[in-house]
Amino acid sequence: MKYKSGFSNGLALIQDEKKYGYINKYGEVAIESKFAYAEDFSEGYAPFQNTSKKWGFINVDGDIIIDCKFDKGIYASWGFSEGLVNVVIDGKAGFIDDCGEFIIEPKYEAASPFRNGYSIVKKNDRYGMINKKGEWVVLPSFNSLSHPQDGLIRFEQDYKVGFININSSVVIKNQYHPVSSGFNNGIAVVYDFDQSKYYAINSNGERVFKEDYSSLGYAGEGLYSYCPLNNTRSQDRRVIGLMDKYEHSIVKDIASENFWFSEGLATVKNGKKRYLESFGVLDKSGNWIVEPQYEDIDSFKEGLALVRFSSKKDDTGFIDHAGNIVLKAI
Numbered sequence: 001m002k003y004k005s006g007f008s009n010g011l012a013l014i015q016d017e018k019k020y021g022y023i024n025k026y027g028e029v030a031i032e033s034k035f036a037y038a039e040d041f042s043e044g045y046a047p048f049q050n051t052s053k054k055w056g057f058i059n060v061d062g063d064i065i066i067d068c069k070f071d072k073g074i075y076a077s078w079g080f081s082e083g084l085v086n087v088v089i090d091g092k093a094g095f096i097d098d099c100g101e102f103i104i105e106p107k108y109e110a111a112s113p114f115r116n117g118y119s120i121v122k123k124n125d126r127y128g129m130i131n132k133k134g135e136w137v138v139l140p141s142f143n144s145l146s147h148p149q150d151g152l153i154r155f156e157q158d159y160k161v162g163f164i165n166i167n168s169s170v171v172i173k174n175q176y177h178p179v180s181s182g183f184n185n186g187i188a189v190v191y192d193f194d195q196s197k198y199y200a201i202n203s204n205g206e207r208v209f210k211e212d213y214s215s216l217g218y219a220g221e222g223l224y225s226y227c228p229l230n231n232t233r234s235q236d237r238r239v240i241g242l243m244d245k246y247e248h249s250i251v252k253d254i255a256s257e258n259f260w261f262s263e264g265l266a267t268v269k270n271g272k273k274r275y276l277e278s279f280g281v282l283d284k285s286g287n288w289i290v291e292p293q294y295e296d297i298d299s300f301k302e303g304l305a306l307v308r309f310s311s312k313k314d315d316t317g318f319i320d321h322a323g324n325i326v327l328k329a330i
Contacts, residue, residue, distance in 0.1 A: 001014055001015070001016045001314070001329050001330060002014065002015045002016070002313070002314045002316055002329055003023075003306055003316040003317065003318065003327070003329050004020070005039075005040050005298075005306060006040075006298050006299070006300075006301035006302070006304065006305065006306045006318075007025065007301050007302040007303075007304055007318075008040040008041045008042060008301060008302070009041035009042070009043075009044060009060055010024060010025060010060070010302065011023065011024060011030055011031070011041055011046075011060060012025075012306070012318075013038060013039065013040060014029075014033060015033065016033040017033065019033040019034055019035060019036070020033055020034075020035045020036070020037055020038040020048070021033030021034060021035065021038070022038075022041075022046075022062075023327075025302075025304070025327075027327045030060075030062075031058070031061075031062035032062070035048040035049065035050075036048075036049050036050055036051050037049040038058075039078060039079065040079060041060065041079070042079030042080045042081065043079070043080040043081070043083070044059060044060055044080070045057045045058065045059055045065065045066075045079070045080050045085075045098060046058055046079070047072070047078060047079060047085075048068070049068065050068040052068070054068040054069055054070060054071070055068055055069075055070045055071065055072055055087070056068035056069065056070070057080075057085070057098075057100075065098065065100075066096070066098075066099075066100040067100070069089070070087035070088060070089055070096075071087070071088040071089065071091075072087075072088065073086050073087070073088050073093050073110055073111060074110050078113065079113070080098065081113035081114050081115065082113075082114040082115070082117070082132070083097060083098070084096065084097060084103055084104075084114055084132065085113070086111040086112065086113060086119070087106070088106065089106050090106070092106035092107055092108060092109070093106055093107075093108040093109065093110055093111040093121070093122075094106030094107060094108065094111070095111065095114075095119070103132075103134075104130070104132075104133075104134040105134070107123075108121040108122055108123055109121075109122040109123060109124075109125070110122040112147070114132060115147045116147070116148065117131055117132055118130070118131060118137060118147060118148065119132075120145050120146065120147060121140070122140070123140040124140060126140040126141050126142060126143070127140055127142045127143070127144055127145040128140030128141065128142070128145065129145060129153070137166065138153065138164070138166075138168050139168070142155045142156060142157055143155075143156045143157055143158075143159075144156040144178075146182050147182075148166060149182040149183045149184060150183040150184070150185070150186055150203065151165060151166070151183075151203070152164070152165060152171060152172075152182070152183050152188075152203060153165070153166070153182075154180075154181070154182040154183075154188075155174065156174065156178055157174045158174065159178060160174035160175055160176060160177075160178075161174055161175075161176040161177065161178055161180040161190070162174030162175060162176070163183070163188070163203075171203065171205075172201070172203075172204075172205040176190040176191060176192075177190070177191040177192070177193040179191045181217070181218060183203065184218045185222055185245065186202055186203060187200050187201070187202060187208055187218075187245060188200065188201050188202075189216050189217060189218060189224075192212075195212075196214070197212040197213065197214060197229060198212065198213045198214070198215060198216035199211075199212045199213070199216070200216065200224075208245075209247055210247060211228070211229075211247060212229055213226050213227055213228060213229060214227045214228065214229050215227035215240065215258065217258040219242065219258065219259055219260055219261055219266065220260045220261035220262060220266070221261040221262075221264065221284065222244065222245060223242055223243070223244060223245075223250070223261060223284060224242070224243050224244070224245070225240050225241070225242060225255065225258045225259055226240065226241050226242075226243055227239055227240050227241070228241075239252075239253050239256075240253075240254060240255040240256060240257065240258060240259075241253060241254055241255075242254060242282075242286055250284070250285065250286045251282075251286030254268060254270060254282065254286065255268045255269055255270050256269050256270060256277055257269045259282075260299060261284065262299040262300045262301070263300040263301075263303070263321070264283060264284055264321075265281050265282065265283055265284075265289060265300050265305075265321060266281070266282045266299075267279055267280075267281055267282075267297035267298065267299060267300075267305060268280055268281070268282045268292070269292070270292045277292070278292040278293050278294055278295065279292060279293075279294045279295070279296055279297040280292035280293060280294070280297075281297065281305070281319070281323060289321070289322065289323050290319065290323035294307050294308065294309055294310075295308040295309060295310050295311055295315075296308040297319075300321070303320060303321060304318040304319065304320055304326065304327075305318065305319050306318060307319050307325075309328075314329055315329070316328075316329045317329055
């Protein structure tokens, strides 16, 4: 048995003898491994695939509630969101409810899950945004579009990133490199390609951090991972630190990749040399809850994080917030 993903709706995906099923938090098999492929639960339902490569949905009891007749869209994030799920049929994306009925007919080239009442959809090779009635909120006229964050929508046009509001009015013109992020807590991280540096702006397009960085990213829960301009590498690796929105450094030289906090903890990759790097768990004060020692650790979900203890294929398990191993694959 191999653990495949973190917990969602109290269940985690497993693989056993090339079939997929689910366990509960006691490590007991809750849904036997009988599916050709399956994914995480969301809002009480999980997508599963049959041997014909078509997708349907089961409930937390393992009962099939929607038969396998759909294809999967291109978005990595999939599953029910706000009562609807995006599916593809005959090459077109639309949205069904938990009875399998189309609420928004399949007519888009791609569609994202709904978030706060909106979905990003692709029509005629351009991206726009619809509401849950299928009405256009932002017409499909952009090369890319992101969900609203802090009232602003990140858009890309002519290989440059800018921001519009919900009325499609341009708030900050497209002028930033495509790696630039959306807003979080009133701050967006943008990249100046010509000067090879990152900096932060507010919703007026004004700089809010005093310093520029060779690497800068939102790390979740009000924190930022950063790499100073004058210190991009230490021997053979990048140096990443952690700071708050006031640029107060919490810890320096802690990681070799940007990271993300979930449930007050971040899974962080670190090591004195790149080929010696391993994963540990860091709290928001910069303390190691778990010293770097594992092959990989996923983000915490529902109090537990999936761990790959070593490079061995089935050497997986779960740790809790204190770093204790609570489940280990057999």
